[in-house]
Amino acid sequence: MSGAPGLAAMQREFAAAVTAGDADAFVAHLAGDPGRALRRLAIYRRAIAANRCGALRAAYPVVARLVGDAFFDEAARRFTHASPPREADLNRYGAGLPAFLAGYPPAAALPWLADVARLEWAWHESLMAADASPADFAALAGVSGEAQPALRFALHPSVRLVRSAWPVLAIWEANQEGRDGTAARDEGADDILVWRDGARVRLALLGAPEAGFLEAIMAGVTLGEAADRAGQWDFAPALARLAGLGLIAGFHAGDPRPA
Amino acid sequence: MPARFAPRAPHPAKAGIGLRTAHFEALAARSPALGFLEVHSENYFADGGPAIAWLERFRRDYAVSLHGVGASLGSADPLDAAHLDRLARLCERIEPALVSEHLCWSSAGGAHLGELLPLPYTEESLRHVATRVTAIQERLGRPILVENVTAYVRFASSTVPEGEFIAELARRTGCRVLLDVNNAWVNAVNHGTDARAILRAIDPATVGEIHLAGFAATEDGLVDTHGARVAADVWALYAEAVSLLGPVPTLVEWDTDLPALEVLLDEAARADAILAGARPARRVAA
Structure with a gap:
């Protein structure tokens, strides 16, 4: 007191x-x-x-x-x-x-207003998130095929995922400075990847399976389980995309807390 | 480990300006000679991203002063350890020349008001603030400067004048004083008191920085907007302060209705001229 x-x-x-x-x-x-x-x-x-x-x-x-x-x-x-x-x-x-x-x-x-707000908060958090270097992918090549399903990934601290039943990315884009507010699409259930690229926050539309895979990875499940959840969908291009954007900050096999 | 930045103290006779996002590009392009740059500490609390990257870039060329608006020195709420951790991290990262806070409170019952609210100047307040200033100085491992604030209201319970309260706080804690000349003027006009009283009360040796800013005149009195040029009366009071204190690092603050960088540099040059004419230090102690 x-x-x-x-x-x-x-x-x-x-x-x-x-x-x-x-x-x-x-x-x-x-x-x-x-x-x-x-x-x-x-x-x-x-x-x-x-x-x-x-x-x-x-x-x-x-x-x-x-x-x-x-x-x-x-x-x-x-x-x-x-x-x-x-x-x-x-x-x-x-x-x-x-x-x-x-x-x-x-x-x-x-009804989509709250989801637009969620996207803006994700953008805001992403801007303020810690900096991090991408993981060393040479080391990933050293992980044996049998060990791969046990891999867990740590994403860049600026990564956020916003899943909406509304075309909120189109709404967001249409209401940026210099735009007249007319959305390019009036349909869609947007799953949006949010990340920071240097000083700028970026937004990208994801397909639903890719968003589900990312959601699993962000929740800290193993690659094997994320792949199981994805079913027949091939997750490899999605993982390569994250790596290509520099958004995989670390990986670890077998440990629930990736490095 | 080598120091990340060369140690850099503010030039004693060269004014600084508040660093604002809108001026980043212009300032980087021009690199004007300035005594120092000052920022609101909380605006650089983010773990990463562009704001802190810009500040580190400017820190290579300028001494930096971290001016906190959120430590809430006088609040009866517990000190916010997470807030102090962020401030300590920022100090480690930026190696500021000066770290300052306000003689005020800004939260009650855990709810933050985002304003620099006035304290009654009583022995209870003094003991409370001194304890917290000491705790913050121990956490940061350095003395802080404490600034006199604008107080639109005064308390019936106050028993000592503001200047004596601040002087005693400095004696008890070893903190230094950030003398805001504009705040002293605004308070004096609003309450019909003597703006020079605070100059007489404070030990000149404890004053580590001076603030200058502009106010707005309203029907309810002067409002400390930091949104205009420094008023003529405030320049006159500043000249008196400098003749009494010797040259002290001086900041031109501008937070609302931000003009072009040139206007801030022009105000800083005006302060420089007054600092240059000051007799070097009638300071009573080292």
């Missing part, structure tokens, strides 16, 4: 006064003219709301464009009230917005 009980009580009341409720009672703690103190508290109230909403807007620019400013600001206000930031670094704030949007009644007419 804090050794500063007076401070703790004051800060709880201050926070309530500038994020919820009304500030009238709190003004008793402040020096000077109460009316002016109330207006000064409003400076903090506006700044806090703007900072939180700004952090969400920075992470979710396509969602903001799709719904418009007024809708986004109101959704952000409700979200931040229900799920305020739990850490100081607002660059990491907003992971819960896709789930919030999925259950937000005013967004019910846009």
